[in-house]
Amino acid sequence: MIERDAAERGSEWPDGMKKTKQREAVLAVLERAEKPLCAADIRARTETDGSLVRLSTVYRILEILIKKGVAVKLSILGGETTVYELNRFRHRHYAVCVSCRKIVSMDNCPMERFVPKLEDGDFRVMGHNLEIYGSCKDCDTAGSR
Amino acid sequence: MIERDAAERGSEWPDGMKKTKQREAVLAVLERAEKPLCAADIRARTETDGSLVRLSTVYRILEILIKKGVAVKLSILGGETTVYELNRFRHRHYAVCVSCRKIVSMDNCPMERFVPKLEDGDFRVMGHNLEIYGSCKDCDTAGSR
DNA sequence: ATATAAATGCGTATGGTTCGCATTTAGATT
């Protein structure tokens, strides 16, 4: 299973990164992830895959994946949760349900043609994070019922 | 000093909130704040004001200010810092310098006339957080020099 | 003035993340 994912990834192993089974396991999890995952989730999924990666190692791997630009870190709901996902080289933002914490992905981005008016006129914008919060379909109907 | 701030705030004391000197001190700090502050900053500023509020109390006060909608919590730089500010009932977003962590405020908001395309069609958007990151004037010139 | 529910002080617990160091391993070199 890990081998298959590695095969799908082909030769795209991050430059200069030593290939260890822990790193392959973490990358496999991130590639299969349907939503951003927190470190503990990643650890748990490597465990069910049959090749447990310790939590501290997960953090170390995430750190270097981020440094290499392979993964990105995002925090939602006022910093309560820190999650990670592969950098898919496209804008991807999420809406989070304040009630059940479901993460819903968004297909467009308000920053596409937006020029921020910044107090410090010479601020060079390099990127942005956007988080939308609200109530998902299920929780919304449950609440108003 | 605290009295003066309280006077400026006038009768706007949050509904049903017991007025204690710790709460007045924290509100005074938030009112005078030129940028969002973390809990430890708030504690430190109450200390220099001459009425130290313990950190755990700061957190408790922030919690209820947020619940009452008087303050808001925001997290920047991927959750590394959690900061708080008064809810000024207008959109206020910030750009953060990735190098010196300076916080620069932004005068417009890309969400003003933006309709998100969400996978979960019935997601009810209640609000959003946006963080812009990049390089501030000082760090940018320092870096490219 | 008194009663009482709520807020605070202060020490401790917690939970997510990082660190230290001994051991193992990947990849280079022979």
Added chain:
DNA sequence: AATCTAAATGCGAACCATACGCATTTATAT
């Protein structure tokens, strides 16, 4: 293929921000 070495991992402990528990104090209603 065997050996070497820097880098990665295991594992426990440290760490930091934040939350909690409970005795004491305080704001407000009576």
